[in-house]
Amino acid sequence: MSAGAEGDTVAVEVRDAIAWVRFNRPEKRNAMSPRLNRQMLRVINELEFRDDVGVLVLAGAGPAWSAGMDLKEYFRETEAQGLQGVRHSQREAYAWWERLRWYQKVTIAMVNGWCFGGAYGPLFACDLAFCSEEAQFGLSEINWGILPGGGATKVAVELMPMRTAMYHALLGETLSGREAQAAGLVNEALPAARLEGRVTEVAQQLLKKNWETLKATKDAVRRVREMTYDNAQDYLIRAQEALNWHDKSDGRHRGMKQFLDDKTYKPGLSHYDKSK
Numbered sequence: 001m002s003a004g005a006e007g008d009t010v011a012v013e014v015r016d017a018i019a020w021v022r023f024n025r026p027e028k029r030n031a032m033s034p035r036l037n038r039q040m041l042r043v044i045n046e047l048e049f050r051d052d053v054g055v056l057v058l059a060g061a062g063p064a065w066s067a068g069m070d071l072k073e074y075f076r077e078t079e080a081q082g083l084q085g086v087r088h089s090q091r092e093a094y095a096w097w098e099r100l101r102w103y104q105k106v107t108i109a110m111v112n113g114w115c116f117g118g119a120y121g122p123l124f125a126c127d128l129a130f131c132s133e134e135a136q137f138g139l140s141e142i143n144w145g146i147l148p149g150g151g152a153t154k155v156a157v158e159l160m161p162m163r164t165a166m167y168h169a170l171l172g173e174t175l176s177g178r179e180a181q182a183a184g185l186v187n188e189a190l191p192a193a194r195l196e197g198r199v200t201e202v203a204q205q206l207l208k209k210n211w212e213t214l215k216a217t218k219d220a221v222r223r224v225r226e227m228t229y230d231n232a233q234d235y236l237i238r239a240q241e242a243l244n245w246h247d248k249s250d251g252r253h254r255g256m257k258q259f260l261d262d263k264t265y266k267p268g269l270s271h272y273d274k275s276k
Contacts, residue, residue, distance in 0.1 A: 006038065006039055007039055009024055009033070010022065010036065010040050014047075017053060018055050018207075019057065020202075021056060021058050022060060023058075023060045026062025029064035029067035030076065031067045033074055033094075037249075040216060041096040042148055045101055048104045052212055053105060054203075054207045055105055055108065057107075057110050057203060058110065058126055060112055061198035062110075067141075069118040074093075074110035090150070093118070097121040100122060102128065106214050109125040109126035109130070111130070111137075111177075112192065117138070118150045120148070121152065121155065123185070127218050130186060130190065131195070133177040133178055133192075135176070135180065135189070136174045136177075139152055141172070147169075148169055153169060158171070159184045160182070160184050168242070177190075210251070210272075213247065220235070258276065
């Protein structure tokens with residue numbers, strides 16, 4: 001496959017400070033291949049510090065979000081290369097999932113169709129997730145003799161109650177969009193016709209907030225889940241101190257001034273005006 005064709009595995013469009021990044025192998029249900037994984041890392045690296053990008057939406061071209069790992073290219077062909085080939089392909093996949101978990105901008109998974117197996121990696125890596133009611137989620141690995149690897153089991157246990165995660169992994173049954181919402185895999189399930197509009201609405205609300213604070217907050221949520229209460233409390237104090245120095249817009253004091261002195265907004269009901 002040519003370098004140009006590798007580049008075609010991911011489609012990108014930036015509109016109004018929202019980067020729409022799409023898995024672009026619709027003929028393969030957007031299954032992730034080594035080529036797609038390499039290209040996705042390039043794309044998200046290029047977008048991460050662009051001033052004209054505030055939110056990244058990860059979507060899928062065609063009727064699927066991602067059917068997981070391409071069985072032929074990711075498994076059979078890399079296994080034929082021995083342990084070196086297997087480890088190399090694993091690192092290519094895990095590298096962009098990890099980058100997405102700690103991304104500079106808020107990320108949203110817009111799951112428009114199938115989301116299976118390895119696709120749970122980038123699903124969890126995104127900060128928020130919305131899906132169509134017609135979407136299908138599944139850990140089908142049990143049905144063909146492997147366990148849900150690549151972090152998929154960890155994702156299920158992180159997002160679902162233990163009994164739900166166990167049933168999901170052991171039975172290999174699919175969940176509808178509504179069932180995925182009830183299980184905790186996504187924030188909301190909506191009719192397909194409303195999905196992109198709702199994701200756009202959420203992204204636009206995020207763009208109005210302080211971008212530095214969004215980054216600090218998303219990191220805090222992920223970090224404190226693994227901490228004791230006392231450790232989390234100390235971490236959050238230090239994180240706020242770091243944010244006070246790092247946020248060159250001085251949003252904290254601008255927000256307090258607009259609330260306490262100008263009486264122009266209420267923190268519990270809206271956000272401060274970044275333009276003032």
